[in-house]
Amino acid sequence: EPLKQFVDAQVSQGRYSSTSEYMRELIRADEKRKAEEQLEAKLLEGLSSPESELTNGDWEKIRNEALCIIETRKAKR
Numbered sequence: 001e002p003l004k005q006f007v008d009a010q011v012s013q014g015r016y017s018s019t020s021e022y023m024r025e026l027i028r029a030d031e032k033r034k035a036e037e038q039l040e041a042k043l044l045e046g047l048s049s050p051e052s053e054l055t056n057g058d059w060e061k062i063r064n065e066a067l068c069i070i071e072t073r074k075a076k077r
Contacts, residue, residue, distance in 0.1 A: 007023075
Protein backbone atom coordinates (compact mmCIF):
# COMPACT_ATOMS: atom_id res chain seq x y z
CA GLU A 1 0.00 0.00 0.00
CA PRO A 2 2.76 2.56 0.75
CA LEU A 3 4.24 1.97 -2.70
CA LYS A 4 0.86 2.47 -4.36
CA GLN A 5 0.40 5.71 -2.44
CA PHE A 6 3.83 6.90 -3.52
CA VAL A 7 3.11 6.17 -7.19
CA ASP A 8 -0.33 7.80 -6.95
CA ALA A 9 1.32 10.89 -5.44
CA GLN A 10 3.77 11.08 -8.37
CA VAL A 11 0.87 10.96 -10.81
CA SER A 12 -1.23 13.47 -8.85
CA GLN A 13 1.67 15.96 -8.82
CA GLY A 14 1.33 16.09 -12.59
CA ARG A 15 4.75 14.70 -13.42
CA TYR A 16 3.12 11.69 -15.08
CA SER A 17 -0.25 11.28 -16.71
CA SER A 18 -0.79 7.74 -15.41
CA THR A 19 0.64 4.98 -13.29
CA SER A 20 1.63 3.17 -16.48
CA GLU A 21 3.62 6.16 -17.69
CA TYR A 22 5.44 6.32 -14.35
CA MET A 23 6.25 2.60 -14.50
CA ARG A 24 7.52 2.90 -18.08
CA GLU A 25 9.81 5.73 -16.99
CA LEU A 26 11.19 3.58 -14.16
CA ILE A 27 11.81 0.71 -16.56
CA ARG A 28 13.60 2.99 -19.05
CA ALA A 29 15.78 4.39 -16.25
CA ASP A 30 16.64 0.86 -15.10
CA GLU A 31 17.51 -0.19 -18.66
CA LYS A 32 19.75 2.85 -19.04
CA ARG A 33 21.50 2.16 -15.73
CA LYS A 34 22.16 -1.47 -16.69
CA ALA A 35 23.49 -0.48 -20.11
CA GLU A 36 25.83 2.02 -18.46
CA GLU A 37 27.04 -0.67 -16.05
CA GLN A 38 27.73 -3.06 -18.95
CA LEU A 39 29.60 -0.36 -20.85
CA GLU A 40 31.66 0.49 -17.80
CA ALA A 41 32.55 -3.18 -17.29
CA LYS A 42 33.64 -3.51 -20.92
CA LEU A 43 35.69 -0.32 -20.73
CA LEU A 44 37.44 -1.52 -17.58
CA GLU A 45 38.09 -4.88 -19.22
CA GLY A 46 39.66 -3.14 -22.20
CA LEU A 47 41.72 -0.83 -20.04
CA SER A 48 43.02 -3.78 -18.03
CA SER A 49 43.96 -5.68 -21.17
CA PRO A 50 47.65 -6.39 -21.81
CA GLU A 51 47.26 -4.56 -25.13
CA SER A 52 46.40 -1.35 -23.30
CA GLU A 53 49.07 1.32 -23.76
CA LEU A 54 48.04 3.44 -20.79
CA THR A 55 50.74 4.77 -18.51
CA ASN A 56 50.50 5.40 -14.76
CA GLY A 57 50.01 9.08 -15.60
CA ASP A 58 47.09 8.20 -17.87
CA TRP A 59 45.51 6.18 -15.05
CA GLU A 60 45.94 9.06 -12.61
CA LYS A 61 44.27 11.47 -15.06
CA ILE A 62 41.38 9.05 -15.61
CA ARG A 63 40.99 8.56 -11.86
CA ASN A 64 40.94 12.32 -11.21
CA GLU A 65 38.37 12.90 -13.95
CA ALA A 66 36.17 10.12 -12.56
CA LEU A 67 36.36 11.56 -9.06
CA CYS A 68 35.41 14.97 -10.43
CA ILE A 69 32.38 13.49 -12.19
CA ILE A 70 31.31 11.70 -9.01
CA GLU A 71 31.62 14.88 -6.95
CA THR A 72 29.61 16.82 -9.54
CA ARG A 73 26.83 14.22 -9.44
CA LYS A 74 26.78 14.27 -5.64
CA ALA A 75 26.50 18.07 -5.65
CA LYS A 76 23.46 17.93 -7.96
CA ARG A 77 21.53 15.72 -5.55
